[in-house]
Amino acid sequence: AAATAGSGAGSGAAGSPEATGGSTGGGGWRRPHGPLQRYYGPSTAEAAEAPPDPTDINGPHFDPEVFMTKVRSECPLGQLLAREAALSREIRALDSDMQTLLYENYNKFISATDTIRKMKVDFRHMEAEMDDLAANMAAISASSARVSAALQDRHRRGAQLAGVQALLRKLQALVEVPGRLRRWAGTEPARALRCHARARAVLRHYRHLPSFRAIEDESHAIMAELAQRLRTRLRCETLDPKELTECVEMLLQLEEPAEELSEEFLSQAGARLEAELAALEAELPAADPSGTATTPPPPASDILDFVDRGSSAFVGTLCQLAGSYRALFGGDTGRLEPFAAALATRYFALLERRLALERGLGDTSLLVRALDRFHRRLRALLELLPAGADAAAALVARAARERVDRYLRALQTFFLGCLGDVRQALAAPRPPGKEGPGLPDLLATLAASVLGQLKAVLAYVQLFTARDVAFASLPYFKGEFCVTAVREGLVVAFVRWLCRTARGFADGPAERGAPAAPPALLLLLARLCLDYENSTISYILTLTDEQFPPQDSGPAVTPGPALCAEARAAAQRLLDHYVQVQGAAVAQMLRKSVETRDWLGTVEPRNVRAVMKRVVEDITAIDVQVGQLFEEGVRRAQSSDSSRRAFSVYSSSRAPGRYAPSYTPSAPMDTHLLSNIQKLFSERIDIFSPVEFNKVSVLTGIIKISLKTLLECVRLRTLGRFGLQQVQVDGHYLQLYLWRFASDERVVQGLLDEVAASAAHRCLDPVPMEHSVVELICERG
């Protein structure tokens, strides 16, 4: 059809709605079908088309008037002419299409007429053949009916004979019942029962016939006897659970009263379980009511063994019994539950006692395995006995908690042991020429061993939450155990305890009695606490949180910063204490030296006093000691040279003027004013103030304490001229050697100035020494 839709001249009404195409000249191949389709009725697609457009030249609602008006009014002349040409071209094409279609249809009509004529001839043949077939079928059915009628009678007789034979066999069995029963009652009661059960219904049904009744009575008698026998067996013999169950089952089948039976069953089972419990109890050492005077001997078997035996024997039996009770007596467990609960409680108590025997640290994995096995075995039981679940979980949790506590104590002991070692190492006399282990080594050893121990403990404890351990999935072990027991109870508690112990060294021995800790130990602990604050605590907590992930909803945990603050406070306290102890030692030396000397009658100074050298030596030693553990710290930059000069100028020329005699009634005000103004410019020095965590700060603290002591002591003495000069020499010497230790040499300088000024004030004849001489003496010394 598409091929014929070529261009062809044709005539038609120009206004025909069907024949006109779109304004675009390029028509598609479908176009010839369009008018035909429309002729045979609008397709569904077209029906569904939306609002009628009277100007659509291909649409069904085309209105020529409207179209014309629209075109005329909208289009310019050129477009109108173009459209007119296009329309006429289209009309011609459509006319030729129509002609082609007409020819085609005509051909088809002719061939269809031929075909119909041929069919008419064939049907006439077939009709005759169908009639033959129907006659044959009727003959076949008639002969088949004849055959079946001949066989029917014989079939019925056969069936009747088979029925008679079955009945006869049943009667035979019934007659044999009592004999069989008798035979089996002794040896195979179960079989007898089965047999009786089968026969019983029939016998009961035909009991009105005398012969059947005889059979029934006889079998009844036999069964009664059997029941009697079973009962005696139930009552007096110790049966294993399986036999017991069988026995009771048979009795039940014999229609014995269930109530009574269940009671007997339980008492039997009870006796058996009691025996097992007693066997377990025998393994435990007898409870010592008087308190354990002597430690009980170690239990014969380890805990795993104990739990194993306990669970396989007791729990297994209990489960079996409970299961069979349920099977036997149906859902009525009112009696079973209290019975099982009582026994389970006793078992738990026994186990608890056994766990309590696990005093030492022993092998945690063994304990965990034992608890795991216990818990697994118990789960079976717990399905029967929901009340026991909590008790069992609590038992396991308690055991775990107990173990964690024990680890905490072990850790503490370990730490104390380490400290003891360190003390010993510090106190050990060092052979000359051979240095003992340095403080950093000791510190590293201490920190490493403590951390190692803590890690080991964590690893042990982690066994409790290992994935293959059944009870690890309990909510307690997931949440509370991790947080409360391990994180808080073990890790946090240990860190806290460590801080407390460390503080104890600073606080405790200051009172009377206990031997004071050596200063080096204080220093060591201070560093340890500081390290904890800086890194170790966060490391430990991270480690713990990794190994024991805390639940979101778990109880509140101690945050790391709080612990850090605690450790820092402890470190601060220790370091302050260290400064005080060392400062006091030096100060004591200075005080004694000032108090015991006769400052009035002394001779002209030729040397720096030995005690000053000793002070410098001590402070140098302290410097070395602190330097081993703490950083250098910042010092205020100031050239030593200038300060030295400043000091010398100050002490030799200005100081006497500064503390000019202030008690002349005439001029008390101006001198006071002078000294006070000077004071205003120098900062107030806190002597026993907290120090920072660095060497310089520590040393400054010690020096401050020492010099302030010197100042106060000098003020209490009365000096002669040479006494003053001696103080001057000593002061200069100290200035020479101490400035380098202090963070701010002005502190040293200020204090020494005050010493010099006070000495001048306390001197009867204040004639200071020439500064060059002072320097000479100091350099020589």
Add this chain to the structure above:
Amino acid sequence: ARALTPQTAETDAIRFLVGTQSLRYDNQIHIIDFDDENNIINKNVLLHQVGEIWHISTSPADKGVLATCYNKTSDTKVMTCAAVWRMPKELESGSHESPDDSSSNTQTLELLCHLDNTAHGNMACVMWEPMGDGKKIISLADNNILLWDLQESSAKAVLSSSTALEGKGQLKFTSGRWSPHHNCTQIATANDTAVRGWDTRSMRQIYCIENAHGQLVRDLDFNPNKQYYLASCGDDCKVKFWDTRNVTEPVKTLEEHSHWVWNVRYNHSHDQLILTGSSDSRVILSNMVSISSEPFGHMVDDDELSDQEDQHQEEKVKEPLQDSVIATYEEHEDSVYAVEWSSADPWLFASLSYDGRLVINRVPRALKYHILL
């Protein structure tokens, strides 16, 4: 200057005596009058020519009588002696001279008697019998306790009994106090790190607090209202409170100062108020309610209570007053060597520092009313 004392026998005017220390000039005793209403300080000067004053104390019975410990220096030797003096009559009750002519008009003390110590060593301090008639004094000289009787209107001092501390170590007494309790038969002394109690009748030691402080004990004082309570202070920067019936542990320890504590004083009437002076140039006033004689604040009488139930309720709310530092006074620029409460006004105290500055302070008003009401 180190020596400061209130005029103990004076109960009306606020008056303190200050002794000076100077090696090269004549030493003086300044009588400081404080006029509370007008906030004016008056000063009278008495010459004390024998030497620099290390300790001063006044007679509880006679306003005009005082005792000093002073240094007598020769070229090669320093000796600390003690003497009893009488001040001129017109100064006894504080004549109000104008400050400008006080300097020109210096008067001299009248020597009553020397406490002869040639055999005993340096005098550390002189204590008057607190409740007595000004006849008995005790002086501490090196390691001796000397009990003197003043006879013939204090013109003559007779050594009535003495005892010596013997043993190893540092035995020099640093200070002592006479207990106002037990009929004035007990004193306490400090030497090195120990505090010792003595019975003045038998002159025997009755208790001893060994290692009361980590270092030297500088001063001590008796609680005026609780007979077994004692405060001590020392070079370990601490102030400790003791119950002398249990000498193993202090009842309480204060650690507020940052250097040696030189002085500790109980307030005479409100023994929760503790004053301490230290060489860190600070004076600290503490409120030790928990170990005072009025741990629950002022007691209300029963009949009063029945009338004023409501008031009592309010008081209950106030009651839990904590032990605390009330105030830290930082007026001093140098070490504070002496603090004293006024004998006349229980809310007033003076402190004295090395550079000679005397500061008079009051207990904060709010606290005063809290204690009173």
